[in-house]
Amino acid sequence: MSEAPGTRAGGRILVDALRLHxxxxxxxxxxxxYLDVLDALYDTPQxxxxxxxxxxxxxxxxxxxxxxxxxxxxxxxxxxPGATHASVGVxxxxxxxxxxxxxxxxxxxxxxxxxxxxxxxxxQMFAALAKWVAEIETADRIPEYVLRxxxxxxxxxxxxxxxxxxxxxxxxxxxxxDTRPFHPVQATPAxxxxxxxxxxxxxxxxxxxxxxxxxWSDEGCAALARFAEANTLPVLTSFRRQDLIDNxxxxxxxxxxxxxxxxxxxxxxxxxxILALGTRLGDxxxxxxxxxxxxxxxxxxxxxxxxxxxxNRVYQADRAINASPSAAAIRLGALAPIGAPRWRAWxxxxxxxxxxxxxxxxxxxRCGVNxxxxxxxxxxxxxxxxxxxxxxxxxxxxxxxxxRTAGPERSWRRRAARWGTACxxxxxxASAIPNA
Numbered sequence: 001m002s003e004a005p006g007t008r009a010g011g012r013i014l015v016d017a018l019r020l021h022x023x024x025x026x027x028x029x030x031x032x033x034y035l036d037v038l039d040a041l042y043d044t045p046q047x048x049x050x051x052x053x054x055x056x057x058x059x060x061x062x063x064x065x066x067x068x069x070x071x072x073x074x075x076x077x078x079x080x081p082g083a084t085h086a087s088v089g090v091x092x093x094x095x096x097x098x099x100x101x102x103x104x105x106x107x108x109x110x111x112x113x114x115x116x117x118x119x120x121x122x123x124q125m126f127a128a129l130a131k132w133v134a135e136i137e138t139a140d141r142i143p144e145y146v147l148r149x150x151x152x153x154x155x156x157x158x159x160x161x162x163x164x165x166x167x168x169x170x171x172x173x174x175x176x177x178d179t180r181p182f183h184p185v186q187a188t189p190a191x192x193x194x195x196x197x198x199x200x201x202x203x204x205x206x207x208x209x210x211x212x213x214x215x216w217s218d219e220g221c222a223a224l225a226r227f228a229e230a231n232t233l234p235v236l237t238s239f240r241r242q243d244l245i246d247n248x249x250x251x252x253x254x255x256x257x258x259x260x261x262x263x264x265x266x267x268x269x270x271x272x273x274i275l276a277l278g279t280r281l282g283d284x285x286x287x288x289x290x291x292x293x294x295x296x297x298x299x300x301x302x303x304x305x306x307x308x309x310x311x312n313r314v315y316q317a318d319r320a321i322n323a324s325p326s327a328a329a330i331r332l333g334a335l336a337p338i339g340a341p342r343w344r345a346w347x348x349x350x351x352x353x354x355x356x357x358x359x360x361x362x363x364x365x366r367c368g369v370n371x372x373x374x375x376x377x378x379x380x381x382x383x384x385x386x387x388x389x390x391x392x393x394x395x396x397x398x399x400x401x402x403x404r405t406a407g408p409e410r411s412w413r414r415r416a417a418r419w420g421t422a423c424x425x426x427x428x429x430a431s432a433i434p435n436a
Contacts, residue, residue, distance in 0.1 A: 132149070132152045189332075211325070253353070
């Protein structure tokens with residue numbers, strides 16, 4: 001369909017909106033249900049298009065892109081089986097609090113509700129997997145919906161958004177204007193919150209800082225380390241968040257993961273103050289809620305989280321603070337430290353336990369391969385390696401419990417830069433990732 005003067009097709013409006021909001025890379029499996037978008041992408045060399053062979057791979061790559069960059073990872077798939085395959089990556093983004101936007105081609109509007117070929121009601125299908133799910137009914141509202149998608153994906157607790165795109169809507173002409181670029185909205189702790197944290201620390205004798213959550217900034221991670229070291233606080237990181245702080249820092253005491261070692265179990269149980277910064281304190285971190293039994297803990301609990309609905313959801317906090325982890329860490333890092341903290345010996349013993357745990361054990365009689373020994377040996381030889389790749393789940397706990405990371409600046413920021421270089425195609429055509 002030719003464009004009338006001053007109008008654009010829906011596919012062109014959508015791609016222009018992506019460029020406006022800073023998208024320079026996306027992942028997809030091409031499908032007939034969004035051909036107008038693909039046509040517009042072909043004429044937009046500023047956006048690198050990475051073509052996968054399976055929608056699950058495309059969604060997982062988009063989720064990884066969002067995790068590494070802090071910007072929404074963008075994925076396009078077709079309707080029906082394309083969307084169901086991609087749901088794996090959406091679920092990962094939801095549980096890992098990763099900003100991501102999945103665009104799904106949809107049947108044309110005049111056949112909806114008649115069980116058209118590969119028709120699915122995506123608002124129902126993705127309702128429990130995404131922060132927001134919607135279907136764009138008219139090309140006039142594409143800029144509005146895309147803006148909201150970026151806002152929802154990045155504000156508060158980050159997560160995935162799903163937008164369904166009826167095929168005929170993408171071919172529709174419209175003279176709608178573009179919006180301005182989006183800006184994430186994150187809460188910051190109030191002065192009264194900071195005073196409450198300091199009061200709790202002054203009363204504590206065995207405090208424990210548990211850091212987690214997503215989309216930490218370099219400034220936030222630096223402030224976290226500054227706050228912990230200035231106050232001699234032992235730091236544990238939540239599940240798969242080891243790179244929030246340099247694991248060689250004297251305050252770092254370990255990683256709350258699957259197969260939690262006994263010394264960390266005892267450390268968590270013995271704490272009289274838990275400062276949970278960014279983490280949900282989910283089932284993996286708490287050994288299915290057996291270490292910290294809800295709803296009210298024996299220890300005092302200060303819970304800082306970006307999503308107000310997460311606060312007091314499982315654990316009743318003595319002080320619940322709605323703030324993004326980086327914003328909270330930056331303000332905490334500016335506080336005057338506690339003078340002569342009573343818990344210095346507690347922190348030093350926590351560090352010694354961690355160092356004993358990661359040391360390479362003495363060789364002894366054994367049948368088969370002890371993977372923990374292998375990983376600890378590699379970690380000793382490759383101390384500052386910025387990138388590790390392992391399996392997931394319980395089978396990988398021997399690896400993840402023994403790895404040491406160098407903190408955010410040497411870890412995910414550099415990985416993100418290399419990731420972008422690896423994904424960038426060298427021509428105007430979409431690049432194919434073999435066996436992705």
